[in-house]
């Protein structure tokens with residue numbers, strides 16, 4: 491297991507009582523190179539060290555990442571005062587591509603979580619003030635529900651505790667092995 495992943499596992503454990511520790515910021519760029527950033531929920535790490543996120547194929551991020559898979563994650567754990575910045579490559583996984591993965595993520599959602607995917611197309615105008623209607627059923631995974639896997643290329647870790655602070659750079663060497671380098675913060 492790479493050193494950064496051991497550290498992340500520890501950070502998640504130490505902050506397990508803080509729900510916000512499961513949110514991180516995911517940045518992508520559009521076809522003009524304009525950056526966009528949004529908060530997403532961390533849904534786990536795969537055996538091959540990819541961060542798991544769930545999303546909607548009709549969203550801007552899906553369009554952006556399908557054109558430019560390079561993404562950046564910024565994740566701050568306020569309790570432990572640690573920041574992880576991940577340079578990533580995104581894989582977009584639809585129901586058609588991996589039924590098992592996408593269905594398992596859908597089945598883990600609460601009804602309230604599922605509902606958010608059944609309100610209609612995200613980002614389109616909501617013209618009247620009436621309650622949003624649910625289109626579809628909780629039992630059937632909607633075709634637009636998807637999983638984003640973020641493969642980590644490198645990690646810039648900063649721990650604000652201590653004087654001086656502690657910063658580490660994790661990347662892969664030419665043989666694909668993870669190496670770590672301590673940096674001036």
Ligand SMILES: Cc1cc2nc3c(=O)[nH]c(=O)nc-3n(C[C@H](O)[C@H](O)[C@H](O)COP(=O)(O)O)c2cc1C
Nearest residue numbers: 513526528529530531543544545546549550551552
């Ligand atoms: C705390 C929090 C958690 C969120 N989690 C997710 C998530 O896991 N997946 C997601 O697609 N959007 C999530 N969102 C909504 C996104 O931040 C964003 O508003 C939405 O996905 C549309 O983004 P886009 O137009 O850039 O695709 C979350 C928002 C907040 C505030």
